[in-house]
Amino acid sequence: MTDDAAAVHERVFTIDTHCDTATGPLARAGWDFGLRHEAAEDGSQVDLPRMRAGGVDAMVWAVYVTQAARTARGFARAHALAVRTCERVRAVVAAKANECVVVTTADEACAAKAAGKRAIFLSLENSYSLGREIAHVAKFRALGVRMIGLTHMLNNEVADASTDPRGEEWGGLSPLGRELVAECNRRGIVLDASHASDETLRQMLALSRSPVVLSHSGCRAVCDHPRNIGDALLRELAAAGGVIQINALPVAVVPDPRGEERTRAFAALLLSLAEKELTPDVEAWAEGEWHRLGRTWPNPVATLADFVRHVEHAVEIAGIDHVGIGCDFDGGGGVRGLNDVSDFPRLTAALLQRGWKEAEVAKVWGRNTLRVLGAAAAQAE
Known part of the structure; x- marks a missing residue:
């Protein structure tokens, strides 16, 4: 990298809007966020030394809970696990207070950069951990959550997902999902439609009073994957002030001849959990099966150049003010x-x-996302 490029990277505000560190490496006994690790050795991709080396100013850490039984007990277990994860993140970051900080606003994130610290936002990935309780939104907001993704790979209580093999359940948003959109607007929480079906996103755009994001998605015109977004809907997202943050998940970056089979295999695993309680044993089993499927259905080979193709296509269709980065x-x-x-x-x-x-570069790396965060906060009642 040239000196000029390094200087530009240091000057611009950089934020990645989706990573799973909170429920991945950070959940492992003895894994230290303050030490440098190597992806080739333990699979992890985020830690403080590598954030410094990469000039990362902020990240949005997703609090994800595997979707299991859609029952009162299932929701209660998922909710409790999500709360514990938020608390664990806050404790880990507080222990490194000289180097990083949990933030809730764009201004706080910029102040962290000025102070030489890394900023961590919190999000919920999949509203399964909300159960059927809209009041839980306020609880998670108090824990620092400022972004909520409606679905993961399967339909849930609030919306249809893009990859549920059973097809649509609600025709987009459920009645509870419509309440969730309004409540997130009221609480100043950014709505995230990554993983959601096209119709879910379309209805979110129609209902939300603040911009919607796709925190880790790609362009269907570049890679025809159901999690990616088509050009027409991408234009609608931009017209509503939203942002697509480009994903580096290989199966969503480059076409994969076995992509549909791979998606079905992973969805089938999640479906098998639909009647199970998410006990520690079941969770450990599911994690093992997820890794086994990953070995059976390896990712296609994708490169930085392939990733840039998504970025530039999104800019061409949506405009420079509506694209960001969310590598997953x-x-x-x-x-x-x-x-x-x-x-x-x-x-x-x-x-x-x-x-x-x-x-x-500054817009795509951070300014567009900071604008959406600010708009959500300004919309809050």
Whole structure:
């Protein structure tokens, strides 16, 4: 990387809007966020030393809970696990208070950068951990959550997902999902439609009073994957002020001849959990099966150049003000040349080499996402 590219990367505000560190490496006994790890050795992609090396100013850490039985007991277990995860993140970050801080606003994140600290936002991935209780939104907000994703791979109480093999359940948002949109608007929480069906996103755009994001998605015109977004809907997202943050999950970056079979295999595993209680034993079994399927259905080979194709296509369709970065590190994301947070300067260099101006890089790396965070906060009652 040239000195000029390094200087640009240092000046711009960089935020990645989706990583699974909170429920991946951080949940392992003895794993230390303050030490440098290597993806080739333990699979992790985010830690403080690599955030510093990658010039990462902020990240959104997702609090994800595997979807199991949609029962009162199932919801209660998921909710309790999500709360414990939020508390664990806050404790880990507090123990490194000289180097990082949990933030809840765009201004706090910018202040953290000025102080030389890394900013951590919290999000919920999949509203399964809300159960049927809209009041839980306020509880998670008090824990620092400022972004909520409605679904993961399966339909839930609030919305249809893009990859549920059973097809749609609600025709987009459920009645509870419509309440959730209004409550997130009222609480200043950004709504995230990654993983949601096209119709779910379309209805979210119609109902939400603040911009919606796709925190880790790609462009269907570049890679025809159900989790990616088509051009027409991408234009609608932009018209409503939203942002698509580009995902580095290989199966959503490059076409995979076995992609549909792979998605069905993983969805079948999640469906098998639908009648189970999410006990520690079941959770451990599911994690083992997830890794086994990953070996059976390996990711296609994708590169930084492939990732940039999604970025530039999104800019072409949505405009420079509506694109960001959300690589899904520690959750399956990562391509050759962009495989952990220490590689982020390579993306800046690649964009500059393709003729991007610093102001354009700054928008995609952070300014667009900071605008959405600010708009959600301003909308709050």
